[in-house]
Amino acid sequence: MKNSPSRFELYFSLLFILALLISAAAFLSGVHIGANRTEEKYNQLKLSSLSPDFTDSYQQQDVVTFYHTVFLPYREFKQEWLSGTDNQILSAKDFKQLAKLANDSYNEVLQASVFDSSPLLQQSQNNTLKSLHLFGTAASQAAENSTDAKMTAVRFTQDPFYQNAVKYGLMAQKQYYASMLKWGTKVSPSIPGQYSLPSILKLDEWKKLPLMVKNEAVSAVLLNSSYFSAADPQDITAVVDYWLASGKAKQYKLDSLQATVKHLQKTDAIRPQIFCQLKEQYGQKELLPQIPFFDET
Template structure:
């Protein structure tokens, strides 16, 4: 006789199947919810990371130091040799000017390649400075090559005048001064990230009184001196901070008051025209004039640590 399922057994079977379907559905629904939460968490963390990365200044201490060693120093090493050669020429101490300028041309080419070895473009001002230093070195290479050719027919004094008036040299100097101004502007931006009371940008008024100048932080002063040298198209063997120290010394010693000089530009003109600034002036006066000032840890600010 065929056995039939009782009503209770049938209901139990249907209930069991229904419960199983619900459990499977709940399982997959849980997976979907979990995946959605995980994805949302990942997106949120990724956005937070991007926000944090965007908030990091592109002018950190390590950026300034990296630029110094990989871009600025190669340029500076060439510049020192250039000024040494021009000094010898002005004193009539060399009769091998052609050979000297050929060596300078080769050195400029080598240093341009060194300055191109890294990419500083993540920091806009440092990127601009790098490009302009490289351009300057390439132009110095050409200027040196032309000077080597002219050295065969010109006297030392004639050669100096010829070189300093030649368009390639003037362009090389202009690019170098523009690069210097960008580098010191980057230092100002760095100082603003360390001290919120310091502005990240500063443009001096056309007439800046010495009383106003003396209240400025040193990173602003140095940037202003880089501006002053660029405006005057004055390529120098000394740094902007050397000029800063001489201006401060001139003002604090009472000389400015005694000579009735009240503006920064007047003091700068006097110091430059009388050749009263030397490389190393900042280092010599640092302990006297610049105690506990905010400066990046760069070798030309702290030469004793080299």
């Protein structure tokens, strides 16, 4: 018969098993802690990617530089384009000139710096380029289709390329005016960082809004109505305020911004740069970035 294990051997076996248990527990604890730390780092990365820091974005220099390099070239293009399509009948030669105008403007805007730190400006530049490209495509195709016969301006505006060009141009305009709010809220707490246009903006509520918010609201109305005009949003803002002050809005039973802008479009009551003529009456004391088109003479 084998001898029973000694007391020393029993103690040694128990200590060995205990050491194994402690090692296993330490290993599992380390895995758990490491997993938690990895998850924390991943969550931080997710948060940083979802909420980037734009503390240096939307400075006045950004919106002014954007005006000179992107908005102004498109604005000048728009004025020439509308002047070139003013005739009721357009020839192939007319369309070729319009296509060249759009392509030249596209190349000019393409040279502008990309505004990485200000997403709205970057999006506005991209949509401006899309608009110019589509205008050029629409005009080039019209030139080919009207070689033997002239095309009416009304028929041309029904072209899908043309309609999408207008849409992207108005979208770019709205994004630019929205970026001004981003700048404004850093300068004054009374300016909201963003504004959502209600389906019906009553004129009683409109009167309470800061000028920059009014301009952004008008840009949204223009986008929703696909109204392509040489006038800027602040021009329409000035006319709406003038109609309110003069009693014309009440006379024509206009009680919302949308209805008033629609009426002004129908009556052709909006002229480019009229804002600067009425600025002393309606916008002289309002906060605005130092963009040249707010002070044109």
